[in-house]
Amino acid sequence: MAPVVNKPVMLEIDGKQIEFIPTYHPAATIYNKEARKGLDDTMALVAERLRPEMRFGGFMLDMDGTIYKGGNPIPGAREFIAYLRKNGIPFVFLTNNSSHSRDFYSDKLARMGFDASKDDVLTSMTATIRFLISERFGRRVYPLATPDVVKEMEDAGIDVVDDDPDIVVLTFDTTITYEKINNAFHFLKKGAEFIATHPDDVCPTEDFYDIDIGPFIRMFEQMCQTTATIIGKPNRLMLEMAAREMGVRPEDTVMVGDRLYTDIAMADRAGTQSILVLSGETDRSMLDGSEIRPTVALGSVADIPDLIEGRRRPVL
Numbered sequence: 001m002a003p004v005v006n007k008p009v010m011l012e013i014d015g016k017q018i019e020f021i022p023t024y025h026p027a028a029t030i031y032n033k034e035a036r037k038g039l040d041d042t043m044a045l046v047a048e049r050l051r052p053e054m055r056f057g058g059f060m061l062d063m064d065g066t067i068y069k070g071g072n073p074i075p076g077a078r079e080f081i082a083y084l085r086k087n088g089i090p091f092v093f094l095t096n097n098s099s100h101s102r103d104f105y106s107d108k109l110a111r112m113g114f115d116a117s118k119d120d121v122l123t124s125m126t127a128t129i130r131f132l133i134s135e136r137f138g139r140r141v142y143p144l145a146t147p148d149v150v151k152e153m154e155d156a157g158i159d160v161v162d163d164d165p166d167i168v169v170l171t172f173d174t175t176i177t178y179e180k181i182n183n184a185f186h187f188l189k190k191g192a193e194f195i196a197t198h199p200d201d202v203c204p205t206e207d208f209y210d211i212d213i214g215p216f217i218r219m220f221e222q223m224c225q226t227t228a229t230i231i232g233k234p235n236r237l238m239l240e241m242a243a244r245e246m247g248v249r250p251e252d253t254v255m256v257g258d259r260l261y262t263d264i265a266m267a268d269r270a271g272t273q274s275i276l277v278l279s280g281e282t283d284r285s286m287l288d289g290s291e292i293r294p295t296v297a298l299g300s301v302a303d304i305p306d307l308i309e310g311r312r313r314p315v316l
Contacts, residue, residue: 069279096198124232127232264276268293
């Protein structure tokens with residue numbers, strides 16, 4: 001089939017002017033290999049010109065729904081981490097899940113075959129402990145937390161108490177009881193400060209979601225007429241901590257996550273680049289209907305090496 005001769009035309013795509021030279025009729029690409037290659041080459045050029053100018057100085061990686069779901073790695077996630085290691089690109093795993101210590105998460109990653117250590121992990125509980133030490137030093141704390149998280153707090157020097165606290169700290173307590181809830185209610189009504197590790201409503205599992213602490217935050221706020229100080233994502237504090245640990249300026253890092261209202265919102269607040277992955281909570285329809293916009297969106301972390309190398313066209 002003979003090529004269709006056309007003059008260059010300017011197309012406006014995502015607000016950018018792109019020069020497009022149609023060489024073959026689109027129908028020819030079904031039967032003609034040369035036509036197909038011409039179209040592929042043209043689309044690759046368009047993708048390259050549309051690709052945002054991103055800086056990949058370091059990566060902050062959400063875990064649940066981004067790196068793994070429950071006990072299963074996201075396909076291609078291990079290879080992505082190996083790519084970062086090979087190319088000397090620093091990264092920190094970030095999770096709002098405050099039901100376990102950093103040791104638990106580093107062990108979990110190792111069991112799934114990831115090249116990661118405790119020092120590569122920053123949880124919302126770790127960030128909360130650092131906040132308590134730096135901003136609320138010496139205060140008495142009543143935690144709603146699992147036993148290993150309580151131990152992590154005590155090991156860090158937090159004054160953990162069962163009565164008359166200055167602060168109630170709400171974590172993702174999978175051992176929560178009516179007694180704990182009622183105690184926290186009474187302490188907050190008496191004037192204790194309310195701090196929560198993160199605001200998530202649900203936590204991803206292998207095949208569905210578990211209830212997280214967001215509904216508990218709203219319950220205590222309504223019942224006690226108080227407002228929680230939230231330390232984890234989307235508070236930019238966690239992002240800034242991670243950037244310092246990597247030795248990279250926040251504006252040169254990339255936040256990668258599956259949630260618009262925590263991962264991407266945190267990056268937006270901090271003026272940091274972001275990649276939304278559609279492997280977890282957020283799907284395409286949710287992205288299309290949201291005012292929170294990532295720098296780019298991809299199917300999963302498996303697509304990031306191609307984005308870095310300029311071989312992948314982002315969804316956005």
